[in-house]
Amino acid sequence: MVELVRRKRIDILIDAPLCEWLAETAAGVGISHYTLASLAAGMGHGGAWRDEDVSGAVAKRMFIAITGEAKVQALIAALEPHLGEYGLVVTIADVDVVRGDRF
Amino acid sequence: MAEDIDLSTIDTLLSPVILFFILGALAAAARSDLSVPEPIAKGMSLYLMAAIGLKGGVQVSAAGLSSEMAGAAIAGMGLSVGLPFIAFALLRSWGGLDRLNSGAVAAHYGSVSIVTFVTASEALTRSGAEPAGYMVAVLALMETPAILTGLLLAQNGLKQKSGAPGGHIWREVFLNGSVVLLLGAFFVGLVIGKDKYAAISPVFTTGFSGILCLFLLDMGLVAVRRLRESRGMTLRLASLGIVLPLINGSLGLGAALLLGLHAGTAAAFAMLAASASYIAVPAAMRMALPKADPGIYLSMSLAVTFPFNIIVGIPLFAALASRFAG
Numbered sequence: 359m360v361e362l363v364r365r366k367r368i369d370i371l372i373d374a375p376l377c378e379w380l381a382e383t384a385a386g387v388g389i390s391h392y393t394l395a396s397l398a399a400g401m402g403h404g405g406a407w408r409d410e411d412v413s414g415a416v417a418k419r420m421f422i423a424i425t426g427e428a429k430v431q432a433l434i435a436a437l438e439p440h441l442g443e444y445g446l447v448v449t450i451a452d453v454d455v456v457r458g459d460r461f
Numbered sequence: 462m463a464e465d466i467d468l469s470t471i472d473t474l475l476s477p478v479i480l481f482f483i484l485g486a487l488a489a490a491a492r493s494d495l496s497v498p499e500p501i502a503k504g505m506s507l508y509l510m511a512a513i514g515l516k517g518g519v520q521v522s523a524a525g526l527s528s529e530m531a532g533a534a535i536a537g538m539g540l541s542v543g544l545p546f547i548a549f550a551l552l553r554s555w556g557g558l559d560r561l562n563s564g565a566v567a568a569h570y571g572s573v574s575i576v577t578f579v580t581a582s583e584a585l586t587r588s589g590a591e592p593a594g595y596m597v598a599v600l601a602l603m604e605t606p607a608i609l610t611g612l613l614l615a616q617n618g619l620k621q622k623s624g625a626p627g628g629h630i631w632r633e634v635f636l637n638g639s640v641v642l643l644l645g646a647f648f649v650g651l652v653i654g655k656d657k658y659a660a661i662s663p664v665f666t667t668g669f670s671g672i673l674c675l676f677l678l679d680m681g682l683v684a685v686r687r688l689r690e691s692r693g694m695t696l697r698l699a700s701l702g703i704v705l706p707l708i709n710g711s712l713g714l715g716a717a718l719l720l721g722l723h724a725g726t727a728a729a730f731a732m733l734a735a736s737a738s739y740i741a742v743p744a745a746m747r748m749a750l751p752k753a754d755p756g757i758y759l760s761m762s763l764a765v766t767f768p769f770n771i772i773v774g775i776p777l778f779a780a781l782a783s784r785f786a787g
Contacts, residue, residue, distance in 0.1 A: 415743030
């Protein structure tokens with residue numbers, strides 16, 4: 359039977375122009391593996407947004423990483439001063455992963 | 462004697478490019494599900510920027526560098542620095558915006574819209590008054606200074622919180638894809654010249670107007686959807702979205718006349734001043750002034766000023782340039 363290992367998954371909804379900054383911030387706390395997902399459209403506190411908007415300024419991406427709890431806490435601490443002003447939506451969940459040594 | 466530009470409002474409205482823009486706007490207003498897939502819209506945008514950059518470079522390679530070009534470049538950068546001050550004052554007094562949002566919006570009105578320029582160039586060329594090729598370089602130079610003015614006016618200055626995306630903002634400002642492609646294609650055109658351009662002109666010249674039609678169809682869709690979804694927009698701000706291009710365009714035309722530019726180039730210069738950015742500046746503002754409301758600056762530049770310039774501004778400033786430019 360395949361062994362499952364408990365890890366944390368962190369999802370961060372972020373403006374597209376800020377993705378590189380987020381990836382560098384995550385790398386700074388040791389989270390160097392991640393996935394960025396494009397999102398079609400939505401409505402938040404700041405109003406409606408859609409990916410096809412020509413400016414790209416209000417397009418959103420979902421940053422997804424799976425890692426240990428300590429690194430997740432370190433990332434949240436690094437992002438904490440910017441959570442409000444950049445409107446980041448952060449969710450964390452427990453996940454069971456195969457090949458746990460890779461996360 | 463002034464050069465005559467045959468470009469009436471009716472003529473502009475009945476051009477295929479503008480009719481496609483109106484089609485997109487009407488489809489979005491009627492809540493049609495018509496949409497241009499985002500990768501296709503991006504591809505068309507890349508094509509248009511490469512085409513206009515190449516064309517400008519080839520023209521400059523034929524005409525050579527001139528003092529007129531240097532004058533237009535300096536005047537363009539001066540306008541980009543200065544125009545946000547006018548916008549800022551009007552946004553604070555008449556628009557009722559706070560300092561932060563006024564600074565963010567003002568940056569958009571000092572910077573330029575590449576699509577407005579491309580559409581104006583197409584219309585002017587069609588009417589026999591093709592703008593000088595160096596205007597592409599002027600466009601690229603006008604993109605950035607307004608961002609700095611806008612940030613300073615917003616009183617955020619160039620300060621950033623520790624850990625904020627400071628370096629990324631400057632990368633976005635100076636190396637955003639539009640400017641890199643536009644200037645890059647301009648230099649390619651400058652190097653290859655007219656003879657070597659002939660081999661690739663079927664792609665970049667023949668297809669240009671058709672692709673521009675499809676791109677403006679998408680712009681019509683985006684503009685009206687943006688207007689419908691904007692929440693911070695007021696009637697006063699909408700009125701400024703029309704008044705500001707008239708003021709800025711008039712100043713641009715005045716500068717062009719002082720420089721002695723010919724009618725087609727003067728009209729294009731006025732349109733650069735009249736236009737408002739909705740690609741490079743919004744992304745920079747989102748990073749530098751995250752608390753400024755993108756619903757305001759995007760709606761004003763994209764949903765009010767862009768359509769106004771396309772439908773009214775281009776024929777208006779073409780007519781004025783035709784009347785006054787030598």
